[in-house]
Amino acid sequence: MTSDDRKEAADLGAEFARREILPHVEEWEEAGELPRDLHLKAARQGLLSMGYPEEYGGGGSHLDIMAAEEALIAEGVPTGVLASLFTHGIAIPSILRHGTEEQKDRFVRPALAGEKIASLAVTEPGGGSDVANLRTKAVRDGDHYIVNGSKTFITSGTRADFVTTAVRTGGPGHKGVSLLVVEKGTPGFTVSRKLDKMGWRSSDTAELAFSDARVPAENLIGAENKGFRMIMEQFQGERLSIALQCVAVAQRCLDLSIAWARDRETFGSPLASKQVIRHKIAEMARQVSVARTYVWTVAERWDRGEEVSTEASMAKNTAVYTAEHVVHEAVQIHGGMGYMRESEVERHYRDIRIMGLGGGTSEIMNEIIAARILGL
16 A cells, blocks of 8 residues: 555545544534444445455555544544444454355445444453353254343444344354354344443443344354354454554644643743653654554554564554553643543543453453464
């Protein structure tokens, strides 16, 4: 992908942010969810289909959407908006890679067109990152699966038209996991609770319940008991997307802090004249530059098809640590105003905390890195 391609994608994201998102951010933060028509608008703009095959309405590469997301955040769009607007990015890759053409017509095409909202359900109450030992069970009954269990922390779960769901169809451990698409309105499938969160306020998050839910067997993605590998396949892209959003938030908070330090006067002179502030900003800028360079380097290798599981974990942790440091310093530089809800850095301070949890915790990332380094 050339720099010109990235600029075109970035310009598209920035323009969409200014026209369709920024005027409504506070309203959506209060409502706790995005309007459905935002997905249709984003699809018409070409944002939802970036990086997907042309035959399903897409185009470009994975790096296109990363450039667009970076630009959206640079304009001040909350990462919670991106989390729900682009949830299809974690819900449909397995269908694209392993699903039938009929499944792609039913789920992928309408998701990329903004006509259906997609969600991914893996995490369970009490399960956390232990994907291999999930308990939601799907038992074959003729042309259906009978599903029982529950899921939690499901992004876009309250609005989703279909949920790519990890279920246990076989024995214990990772070899007994499958992926099953559960559609809204399926008897026995309900949203049991809309969750209230510290951050990502404009992104709806749900607990889901399955009580003898009858799901057509034709909704099984790929072969039975092969779902764990499918989940692992898409983690690299998810982790790099989180890393990219982290460095974009860090850059945004650095920019806000620079502007504040130049304009704010204390003791008769600009805040930027104080050495302690200058040194804070210098260190923030150093960390952002290094993290962003590394994240994009790994993303480019991943886009070329290289094996980067270790580097993606490193990129995610590097970006998370950078963002947490920079956002913390941004609030400090803004002083009391940084603690006010009317301040953008206050929202980023709350929102950034999820990044070290989602897509695999920072501790899980270190386990992956250590296992590769030590040959375990």
